[in-house]
Amino acid sequence: MTLPGPFGTPTRRLTAAVIAAVAVLTVALLGASLAQTGTGELEIPAAGTTTVLRLVVVTALAVHIGEIAGVRIARGGPLPRRWSVPAAVAGCAASACLLLLLAMVSGLKLSTVYGLREGRLFLVTANALALAAVCAATRRPALAAGPLAVAVVAEAMRAHPEAYTPAIGIALTVVHLTAASLWFGTLLYVLRTMRLRGGGRDVLMRYARMAAWVFGALAVTGTCSTLRRLPLDGVLTTAYGRVLLVKLALFGLTALLALTARRRMLRDEDAQPPARVELSVLAAVMVVSALLTVVPDPHWLLP
Secondary structure, three states, rough: OOOEEOOOOOHHHHHHHHHHHHHHHHHHHHHHHHHHHOOOOOOOOHHHHHHHHHHHHHHHHHHHHHHHHHHHHHOOOOOOOHHHHHHHHHHHHHHHHHHHHHHHHHHOOHHHHHOOOOHHHHHHHHHHHHHHHHHHHOHHHHHHHHHHHHHHHHHHHHOOOOOHHHHHHHHHHHHHHHHHHHHHHHHHHHHHHHHHOOOOOHHHHHHHHHHHHHHHHHHHHHHHHHHHHOOHHHHOOOHHHHHHHHHHHHHHHHHHHHHHHHHHHOOOOOOOOHHHHHHHHEEEEHHHHHHHOOOOOOOOOOO
């Protein structure tokens, strides 16, 4: 007989996972088109497929980076099965698919795409994640931090091809992507650890202390990036602005849930329920963040 865990019975978990997967795919495939409705912006070729693949890449980074941090936070005691290897492999495959998709959409040969800036960065990300998977499979999985850092920088460079102060945009994105990966990935690992141990308030407390710094980094870098890329008159008239508003709303909800969980911990109450909801909302933030990397950059659209 299987006892229900903190995430519900196995049947309920499977049902919730299927519903969540369908919702994620629907938003990823249709989100860009819906956000561009009435904006007059040109449709992005293969926007839905690109969003799904981008989501796989950022999720892979979050799971792997979060696992490295989570192991340190969990300290002694039993640890959950590692997801870093399959995550890195999935991210590597998604990056390779993005490279192939770029060749198909642009109508160029693959050898030509390799010479493009974006193509080279996709290749760097794929190779870095492949190396991270190899490192994670060894006895010293923390060595994967190096290749993961390369992947994060490559993703930040790909997201900022502009000619105006690109170094600032890249630096902001590196910090933002790393912080987002730590928030989502580490919380996922901590909750899995708590489920395995049947508790672990001390683990969640250590995570909460780290999350406070992560939240601050996200808020500062996100605000600075928005001010650089989105003019105020484009908030409602561009797809980027609309998607960003959704992300901000989800980010605010996540912050409230994190505060609720922290308040419960300080009162010696069970903080896992709000933390699990927080994780679900963070997953939605990841989907919206992937959308932001696909919709047109408003800097080039507005005077």
